[in-house]
Amino acid sequence: MPMDERKLDVLRAIVEDYVATQEPVGSKALVERHNLRVSSATVRNDMAVLEEEGYIRQPHTSAGRVPTDKGYRLFVDKLSRIKPMSPAEKRAIQRFLDGSVDLDDVVHRSVRLLAQLTRQVAVVQYPSLTRSSVRHLELIAVSTTRIMLVMITDTGRVEQRLCELPGPTDEESIMALRRQINEKLVGKKLIDTPTLVQALVEEVRFDLRPAMISLSTVLLETLVERGEERLALAGTVNLTRSALDFPGSLMPILEAIEEEVVLLKLIGETDSSSMVRVLIGDENEFVDLRSTSVVSTGYGPGTTAVGGLGVLGPTRMDYPSTMATVRAVARYVGEILAQNSQN
Amino acid sequence: MPMDERKLDVLRAIVEDYVATQEPVGSKALVERHNLRVSSATVRNDMAVLEEEGYIRQPHTSAGRVPTDKGYRLFVDKLSRIKPMSPAEKRAIQRFLDGSVDLDDVVHRSVRLLAQLTRQVAVVQYPSLTRSSVRHLELIAVSTTRIMLVMITDTGRVEQRLCELPGPTDEESIMALRRQINEKLVGKKLIDTPTLVQALVEEVRFDLRPAMISLSTVLLETLVERGEERLALAGTVNLTRSALDFPGSLMPILEAIEEEVVLLKLIGETDSSSMVRVLIGDENEFVDLRSTSVVSTGYGPGTTAVGGLGVLGPTRMDYPSTMATVRAVARYVGEILAQNSQN
DNA sequence: GACTGGCACTCACGCCACGGGAGTGCCAGG
């Protein structure tokens, strides 16, 4: 059966009012603030039904109603449109991010921006190594038996490692190695490189084999094992504002937030970059975060995501605006990466 | 007049008990827990004097006493020794930090370690650029008119910048530039480089001047202007544990903590690396942090500091232990940097 | 059949009064 139109209006009104006031909303206040064109008694009946169906609940008898996770879910899926941002806001975002000088800066600026605009805790994942591709590899001799390996990706990320060589190696050999490694790897997706690196060992000049073997170990580490993704975080302050939304203390939440693995699972598992995802309340897998919602999306220079970003806050959150902001920031970050990677 | 010996004992006992229990300490409890060999009435007299002199105060009439900032100051300066760490603890620190693979890792690990050991908010400043010296500069052509400039410092820090050239420049010219720049700058303190870079413009081959001018701009930016220091932060959770110590909300404190400039001022202004500094309560310049203390020190590969690290917590803090931990971590971080920089 | 007005009921919350307990200040005596 199709759900009653007015009941949905009531639910929407409840969500909006509750988000705005942070207080359980009663039938009378509802008919006053929204023009529902029916009496409070009618609304009460609808509310009783909505409660039975699990979309709202009463904190205590004789208190107003509060949306449940299920209620928010319905609201996000069916009852709201992502609120478009004003051109002024868009310009502000763009202007702020355009000032960035390097990748670090882009990430830091965007995470702060996100936190500021949404007034929630913001997270930005650095462009994932495994999903980017190699722009350049540089070998720098720091002594005759030690090389610093510097890798630059198309997203502008730079990784460096020190490599111990089995024996003294002259500048000319290092140059040869550099040339061959670059020929083989530049432009390749990092995820595809391991086999290429294996092959390289076979291809280099015989006397360079030992050095190449050492290098390949470090290369593989840098390329793949270093799957450990980095994160930037901002706006933890904003948790205190919504302290009342969290039963008990903020402690478990702050703890979860400091756990990078947790955050990565929450915002990092995106594949396509176009959709904004919303996890409401206990839809996420972490018990400590069962009263928080996550709004996240992927971003990347093109249509494939190289990283994720998002915000985290109480389930009582202005989803339409938050989703708009997250989407907009992701879009601009993607554009900036695209600009930087075209060479 | 020299202060009465017993009065100092009383003050010490008050600080220790208050730090341990987080509750105002009364005269009776004091004589029971510490063997002061006098009666509670005597202690009460001493306490009255200490209060008059401003070392302790009563939250309310008929409550126990609590140390004032001035009391903590006296305690830190005169009444306590830095508590030596057990060999086991030392080993644990060393083992944990030794696993680090690069500079980023060292910083992250040490900040987490510090937060964990002290159960406070920990801050570690990345090795300051201006105080390190140049190990290597690399120019990488990403197209005929664009170069990526990569600088590696002796502390292992890597900075990169994109540089737009005024016109197409071939590989050979870039190599010439690279060689000359490196000859001039390697081994130099970053703080000394600006004049050297200026000189470089005059010294290069005539046809490379325009390129060198572009490069010098970027170089100067990278070397100096980028004075913006980076920080790692951990353990904000620990604030919630001591929430009761902070009048009102955690909000201003969390806000201050997210302000990098503030943190840098608090922990970064060290010059010599050997001393642990303690700022108690409103001894720091930020009103929002007037009820927090900062224990910090410098660290570096040798005796000069290249960065600062420390922890931040309520004035009610176990200073002897915290100071010991901060000192120990700084020492080991310094050692690791020293290992990495000898090549 | 759907909506409305009315009414009794429930329960969180703020207020106040009260008693216990911990701690103090002071004083007289050793």
Place this chain on the structure above:
DNA sequence: CCTGGCACTCCCGTGGCGTGAGTGCCAGTC
């Protein structure tokens, strides 16, 4: 100079009470 004793202060937890917002239900109306 220290100690035991005593009266006093004041925080804090507890329990009773009134108020008001909000509900559920029912009978009446369009």
